[in-house]
Amino acid sequence: MNGTDIVLDKTDLSILRLMQENARMTNADLARELEMAPSAVLERVKKLEQKQVIVKYTTRISPVALGQTLLAFIAMKSSEGMGSNNTAKELAKIPEVQEVHHIAGDDCYMVKVRTADSASLMELMRNKFSKIQNITSTRTTIVLETVKEEQQLVIPEK
Amino acid sequence: MNGTDIVLDKTDLSILRLMQENARMTNADLARELEMAPSAVLERVKKLEQKQVIVKYTTRISPVALGQTLLAFIAMKSSEGMGSNNTAKELAKIPEVQEVHHIAGDDCYMVKVRTADSASLMELMRNKFSKIQNITSTRTTIVLETVKEEQQLVIPEK
DNA sequence: AGATAATTTCGAATTTTATTCGGAGTTGAT
């Protein structure tokens, strides 16, 4: 048992389940749902934030409404030694890069990028990726249609 | 110009930028930030919700805190004809499946899955994926380390 | 088990925010 262990009881999980579904749910509504006093619920929420169980409250915005219609996955090989992830950190700094994963197997990184169109993707690759050391190859896969895209966790009952 | 076109002005974009960063920001704080009356801001937010520019308010929860430490990408081939995406829809129904994209190239789908561990992934594949018609092959890539994972959009100034 | 400590919950009081709506002000099209 290490000291950073986090214990979540049934009530915490219910809070997380409700908040994951609607981050703007009022504390009062939460309390009603859980049949608890608002003050008690508030305290739990604050603790979940402090413990970093709750990472962030975010608004999902329609990419289409903002004209960001191109999504791509880029499998990348890097020549940097294992153990270092500077390449990944550099990639992570680029706002259009939504995800950077170090993956098992041949390709070192799986990168997810969202831009306005293929032209802006090209521009991004030319202006940003090209500046990053150690990238030896990239294989870009364009998304034609997204059927599901969320990161809702499966929260156990208990 | 089709009727479903959405016009977003500078103020809307500011609202989206602030709300994307913190979905629980109060309307009062939003109004202060934008130097507008709360009532005016509220009206804009409601409209952004109605127009589906704002898709959802969600809470990002630490997967580690919930013991969901395995992330994998699965490239899948399907024998279903183009134009149909029933396979994708079936995949989308599975809660552990966070993303389903129809991609260009050889593999038909790119699927992102999050589970507790490799055992639960195996279980998922045996119990759920195997029931879905038309999946002819899968190639699973395990994520060793996630350096960045978000879906914050790049919101233009104007 | 019993005592003690730590944590959690409650409830009431206060501050802050959300929401409503009539009317003024703007913008844009004709």
Next chain:
DNA sequence: ATCAACTCCGAATAAAATTCGAAATTATCT
């Protein structure tokens, strides 16, 4: 310039957030 549509404001009211002392519950130690 006129009209319509939209946006904003401000004040009033309803609702929610926050605080905090005390009670209740739970965990720990002997």
